[in-house]
Amino acid sequence: MTPASRRALLFAPFALAAAGGLGFYAVLRGMRTGEYNPRGVPSALLGRRAPDFILPPLEESGVPPVTSADLANLPGPVLVNFWASWCVPCIIEHPQLMRLSREGVPVFGIAYKDRPEDSRRFLRQHGNPFARLSRDEPGRVAIDWGVYGVPETYLLDRQGIIRWRYAGPITSDTLQADLRPLLRRYAG
Amino acid sequence: MIAELGHFALAFALVLALAQGALPLLGAQLRDARLMAAAAPLAAGQCLAIAAAFACLIWSYALNDTTVLNVVQNSHSAKPMLFKVTGSWGNHEGSMILWVLILSLCGLAVASFGRGLPSSLKARVLGVLGLIGLGFLLFILRTSNPFERVWPPAPDGQGLNPVLQDIGLAMHPPLLYLGYVGYAVTFAFAIAALIEGRVDAAWGRWVRPWSLAAWAFLTCGIALGSWWAYYELGWGGYWFWDPVENASLLPWLVGTALLHSAIVVEKREALKTWTVLLAIIAFGMSLLGTFLVRSGVLNSVHAFANDPERGLFILGLLLFYLGGAFLLFAWRAQAMAPTGLFAPVSREGAIVLNNLLVCSLSAVVLVGTLWPMFADAMFGTKVSVGPPFFNMAAFPLVVPLLLAMAAGPLMPWKRAQLWPVVQRLWWAAVIAFIALFLALLLSGQRVMPAVGFAFAAWIIGAAVADIADRIALFRTRLATSWARARGLPRAAWGAAIAHAGVGIVAAGIAGMGLAQEKLVAMSPGDSTEMAGFTWRLDSVADVTGPNFTARRATITLLRDGEVAHVMQPSRRWFPLARQNTSEVAIRTNLIYDLYAVVGDEDPTTGRAVVRLHYNLLAPWLWLGAAVMALGGALSLADRRVRVSAPSRKALPQGAATT
Numbered sequence: 065m066t067p068a069s070r071r072a073l074l075f076a077p078f079a080l081a082a083a084g085g086l087g088f089y090a091v092l093r094g095m096r097t098g099e100y101n102p103r104g105v106p107s108a109l110l111g112r113r114a115p116d117f118i119l120p121p122l123e124e125s126g127v128p129p130v131t132s133a134d135l136a137n138l139p140g141p142v143l144v145n146f147w148a149s150w151c152v153p154c155i156i157e158h159p160q161l162m163r164l165s166r167e168g169v170p171v172f173g174i175a176y177k178d179r180p181e182d183s184r185r186f187l188r189q190h191g192n193p194f195a196r197l198s199r200d201e202p203g204r205v206a207i208d209w210g211v212y213g214v215p216e217t218y219l220l221d222r223q224g225i226i227r228w229r230y231a232g233p234i235t236s237d238t239l240q241a242d243l244r245p246l247l248r249r250y251a252g
Numbered sequence: 253m254i255a256e257l258g259h260f261a262l263a264f265a266l267v268l269a270l271a272q273g274a275l276p277l278l279g280a281q282l283r284d285a286r287l288m289a290a291a292a293p294l295a296a297g298q299c300l301a302i303a304a305a306f307a308c309l310i311w312s313y314a315l316n317d318t319t320v321l322n323v324v325q326n327s328h329s330a331k332p333m334l335f336k337v338t339g340s341w342g343n344h345e346g347s348m349i350l351w352v353l354i355l356s357l358c359g360l361a362v363a364s365f366g367r368g369l370p371s372s373l374k375a376r377v378l379g380v381l382g383l384i385g386l387g388f389l390l391f392i393l394r395t396s397n398p399f400e401r402v403w404p405p406a407p408d409g410q411g412l413n414p415v416l417q418d419i420g421l422a423m424h425p426p427l428l429y430l431g432y433v434g435y436a437v438t439f440a441f442a443i444a445a446l447i448e449g450r451v452d453a454a455w456g457r458w459v460r461p462w463s464l465a466a467w468a469f470l471t472c473g474i475a476l477g478s479w480w481a482y483y484e485l486g487w488g489g490y491w492f493w494d495p496v497e498n499a500s501l502l503p504w505l506v507g508t509a510l511l512h513s514a515i516v517v518e519k520r521e522a523l524k525t526w527t528v529l530l531a532i533i534a535f536g537m538s539l540l541g542t543f544l545v546r547s548g549v550l551n552s553v554h555a556f557a558n559d560p561e562r563g564l565f566i567l568g569l570l571l572f573y574l575g576g577a578f579l580l581f582a583w584r585a586q587a588m589a590p591t592g593l594f595a596p597v598s599r600e601g602a603i604v605l606n607n608l609l610v611c612s613l614s615a616v617v618l619v620g621t622l623w624p625m626f627a628d629a630m631f632g633t634k635v636s637v638g639p640p641f642f643n644m645a646a647f648p649l650v651v652p653l654l655l656a657m658a659a660g661p662l663m664p665w666k667r668a669q670l671w672p673v674v675q676r677l678w679w680a681a682v683i684a685f686i687a688l689f690l691a692l693l694l695s696g697q698r699v700m701p702a703v704g705f706a707f708a709a710w711i712i713g714a715a716v717a718d719i720a721d722r723i724a725l726f727r728t729r730l731a732t733s734w735a736r737a738r739g740l741p742r743a744a745w746g747a748a749i750a751h752a753g754v755g756i757v758a759a760g761i762a763g764m765g766l767a768q769e770k771l772v773a774m775s776p777g778d779s780t781e782m783a784g785f786t787w788r789l790d791s792v793a794d795v796t797g798p799n800f801t802a803r804r805a806t807i808t809l810l811r812d813g814e815v816a817h818v819m820q821p822s823r824r825w826f827p828l829a830r831q832n833t834s835e836v837a838i839r840t841n842l843i844y845d846l847y848a849v850v851g852d853e854d855p856t857t858g859r860a861v862v863r864l865h866y867n868l869l870a871p872w873l874w875l876g877a878a879v880m881a882l883g884g885a886l887s888l889a890d891r892r893v894r895v896s897a898p899s900r901k902a903l904p905q906g907a908a909t910t
Contacts (some may be wrong), residue, residue: 067586074585076530079580081536085571085620091549091629092563108705237561 096241109226113234114144114218115208116206119198122183124177130172130196136224141250142170144218145194148178149186150216159192164239165193169247175199176206176214219243222249255320258308265301265356267296267387271383272359276375280447286377286742292363295378298385299356306353313340316748322346322398324410330799330828339411340421344546344562347425348826351542352388354426354433355381362437368500369458376444377437384436387569394563399428414800414826414833422479423576427473428500432538435503436464439535439577440509443530446580449587458529461888465505466534468884474500474666475877484850486834488769488865490873492750493642495550498621499541505614506534509607516600520592520665524808525585526607532577539570549625577626578630595667602660609653616645617809625751654707654758658714659776661747662721676721680713695766704762711755715748743890750883756876763869774857785846786810792853798853800824805850807837821850823860845870 067248107211109115114135121129145161147154173194175183180199187194198207209218212231219228228246232236272294279287312320313336316329326343327336341350359381366374378645392398441459454874477500482490491497509532544550547563594600603716660682662673687709692703720726722744723736770782779788790806804822808815819837826833839846844867851861 071582071586074525075582077533078575078582081578085575086562087569087630088543088549088567088570088627091625092547092567094629095549095563245498 108212109218110229112226113224114220114226115205117208119174119200119205122180122197122199124184125187125192125194125197127192127194127197128177130174131196131198132194133171133203135220138170138220138222138224140170140222142172142222143225144172144174144207144217144219146174146176146200146211146214148176148214149182150178154215154232155190156235158193160234160236160239161193162191164243165195170195173197174205175201176211177201177203191241219246219250254308254311254315255317255399255401258305258312260398261301261305261308262389262393262399263792264351265298265305266302266386266393267607268298269382269385269389271454272298273379274382275379276382277379280372280375280634282378285371286370288371291375291378291382294382295356295359295363298382299353299360302349302353302356302389305880306349307556308345309349310337310340312399313337314361317320317410318407318409319403320398320688321400321402322696324402324406324409324411325649326409328411328828330408331411331417333638334419335417335422338402338419342422343398343411343415343424344564345392345396347386347429348392348396349398349430351429351433352385352392353387354429355388355436358433362440370454371519373448373455376447376794377440380443381436384440384573387572391562391569394658395565397657409614410433412681414824415830417563418480418484420476420484424476424480425468429473429806431466431470431473432503432541434462434469435531435535435538437462438466438514438531439573442531444576445528446577446584449584451517451524451588452523453518456514456516456521456527459527460511460514460518463510463534464532464884464888467504467511468888470500470504470507471881474504475874475881479874483836483838484871486836486863488767488863488867490764490870492618492890493639495621496545497618502614502617502621503534503537503541505610505617506530506537509610509614510534512603512606515605516592520600521560522592522594523859528585528588530607532574534579536557536570536574538572539566539725542566543570544621548698550621573837587781592666594665597663597664598668598671599660599663601657601668602663606653606654606660608650608654611746613646613649613653615647617642631819635721647693651707654711654754657710657751657754661718661751662714672834676717677714678769680710683713684710691762698766701762703766704758708755708759708762711758712752713817715752718751719745719748741890743887746885746887746890748883750880751878753878753883756872757881758874758876760869760872760874763872764867766868767870769862770864772864773854773861775857775859780864782864783844783846784811785816785866787848787862787864789860789862792850795822802835803850803853805848805862805864807848807864809839809846817846819846819848821848823850823852825891840871842871842875844868 114132116132118131119129121127130144135144143161147157161171171193173187173196175197178199178201180201183199215233216235217230218226221227227250228242230242234243256808272291275294276291277288279290307321313327314333316323316327316336320323320344322343326346327339331339336625338449340346359378362374362377362381366377369377402770438459441462443456474497477497478490481487481492491830510527513523513527513530519528543563543566545564549563549779592600620642623740624637652658658677659673662676684706688702688706691705692699695701719737719740722740725733768783770780772778772780774789776782776789776791786809788808788810790808792803792805795802795804802822802824804820807819809817809819817839819839821837822835824833824835825831834851837848845865847865847867847870849863851863853860
């Protein structure tokens with residue numbers, strides 16, 4: 065082996081590692097922009113309208129129900145949030161939803177596989193951020209949406225097209241880094 | 253207050269690590285003895301500071317201090333004290349503290365027992381270890397501080413996950429980290445050697461025990477993880493080719509290669525460049541595992557809660573350590589000329605073959621683990637790389653590996669002839685063929701498991717042949733053989749035992765290939781036949797535990813009408829954690845496991861879904877791993893490790909205190 069080719073060979077591990085590093089960087093970037101979601105299943109609904117559904121309201125919650133008819137011709141982007149009183153991450157997420165609702169972002173809620181009295185107790189205790197609220201006790205509508213687990217949140221633009229989906233609790237970091245830019249982008 | 257003390261101790265450790273990463277390296281370059289001598293006390297100080305921080309964390313957990321965010325997220329007042337304590341390292345932040353603690357203990361071990369090392373080499377090794385500690389302490393303080401407070405205090409913690417309250421799982425991370433971090437030491441030796449431009453037998457003599465210890469711990473850690481998955485998750489399997497499992501297998505494979513090539517450096521001063529490269533890659537794989545598990549780029553059942561921010565930081569660390577190491581390698585490895593030459597057919601040649609095969613195997617596992625992620629992120633295509641791929645791709649590599657690992661130890665160094673080796677192995681081959689035919693006969697012509705048994709017999713037979721040959725068994729009087737056996741270096745015993753352990757694991761894998769499984773819905777009183785037993789479901793009843801309620805099934809196993817076993821699998825409901833777990837019932841006799849899981853009950857018909865397994869040789873999987881680790885430990889106790897005073901006790905000490 066000539067010294068030159070030996071030298072080239074000794075550089076090979078570095079080149080391979082550098083390529084791997086670039087790949088990982090691309091993946092992490094994709095995770096931040098939402099293009100890559102390692103939690104499996106990219107939503108087949110991205111770029112499409114929400115599936116048709118009619119759901120009963122959560123009685124005595126004081127807000128109207130949400131159905132697919134309410135998800136078109138909107139004044140601005142809306143969030144659709146699947147949640148449940150029995151879900152601990154939902155408690156972590158709740159303050160962020162309250163904040164958004166105070167700022168005037170419409171958040172529509174769907175209580176997933178939850179007893180109405182439990183849902184009501186949760187909202188009494190933590191506050192109600194939802195402008196519209198329905199309950200999906202059998203969880204059928206959640207299946208149509210492809211919900212992976214609660215909490216799970218969808219962002220719909222003014223035409224009612226699903227633009228973003230997030231499985232897991234929206235933390236204040238997610239709110240700042242992901243959700244606010246998206247809300248700005250689809251506000252116009 | 254305790255949490256703040258812990259936080260401060262971490263910051264203090266960071267400063268010490270910075271000094272340890274800078275002064276000794278500078279001193280070695282300037283040949284300044286005082287700067288070099290600073291390394292040992294700095295390593296001790298760093299270790300003390302991190303130990304203090306870890307103690308503070310455990311204290312916060314023991315008191316269930318709900319003003320500490322980490323405790324709130326991962327603990328609960330109702331947990332037994334044991335699991336409160338072990339829970340402190342069961343989460344991302346706490347486990348990182350454990351990681352740096354073990355790293356600093358290794359640094360302390362090198363500092364205390366490395367008196368025989370050339371001072372510049374020792375200073376450089378400790379300097380590199382300091383730099384590694386620095387990076388990870390910075391990572392903890394920037395992104396994963398376990399001492400963060402919450403105010404007002406939470407009423408109680410949220411960490412009640414009953415699946416994680418398990419002693420096997422509590423011991424799993426420390427063992428794994430001992431392995432991972434052991435490779436940090438061999439990495440530090442590799443970097444120091446590259447800086448010095450010198451790799452010699454003395455270097456090999458230091459690297460071998462560290463890689464051996466790391467390998468033995470990693471073997472135990474992986475086996476424990478697999479065992480936990482087997483009895484706790486209740487899926488009946490032992491290895492799922494899950495990305496996180498693969499992430500721990502990768503450093504093990506590369507470490508296996510390193511272990512063997514380090515022997516060549518020590519004995520023959522050959523394969524130097526290659527060994528240095530392996531030492532870098534072994535640590536690289538450990539870091540890669542850390543990155544994969546904690547950044548959240550992979551979808552796995554085992555992963556920590558995670559975010560890309562941390563991933564970016566670890567990627568930066570990877571870039572710094574590995575990129576730097578590989579650049580240094582490209583620049584300096586030229587200088588290392590081999591001195592020991594050898595023929596292709598020789599002990600060295602066999603080890604090169606081992607290295608090539610094991611590294612190809614790691615490449616297969618690496619690609620299989622990462623490809624789905626890259627394919628998804630870059631091309632947006634979902635591919636699923638599952639067990640069929642790994643089994644198929646690994647098979648053609650494992651077969652020659654198992655064939656050759658029997659012959660390797662019987663070959664002399666430098667130049668060997670195949671014929672004498674074959675002569676000494678012929679009866680192992682005969683046993684292997686007998687095993688093949690017996691297995692074919694008894695299993696109903698199932699080819700793959702039979703081949704597995706043949707290989708298992710071949711490897712164990714060869715390990716026995718190796719020892720028999722060394723002690724001249726049956727060629728001389730028994731008393732002479734006995735004396736020879738006692739005089740045989742422990743490394744020779746260790747190697748033979750570790751190889752036999754591989755054979756035992758191979759037999760376990762082959763046996764699991766013959767495992768039987770049945771999923772049936774049964775009403776109380778129903779029975780079903782499997783594996784020569786009549787399995788009768790007697791009842792399903794309510795049971796109340798301290799913090800759970802359960803439905804417990806009673807299954808009676810009858811053989812020829814006689815009661816052989818009574819098994820009671822149950823399904824527990826933890827109301828506080830709102831979680832179901834399934835308690836597997838296992839009966840073992842070291843030849844087979846009887847394994848029963850009870851699933852859901854149909855409220856209308858009253859029938860319960862019951863999953864029954866007959867797992868042939870399942871215990872051998874973990875037994876074999878334990879035998880492998882035992883071989884490693886025996887090899888560590890070898891005279892040449894004990895006598896070269898510097899490393900005396902270094903490894904067991906580092907292990908025992910963690």
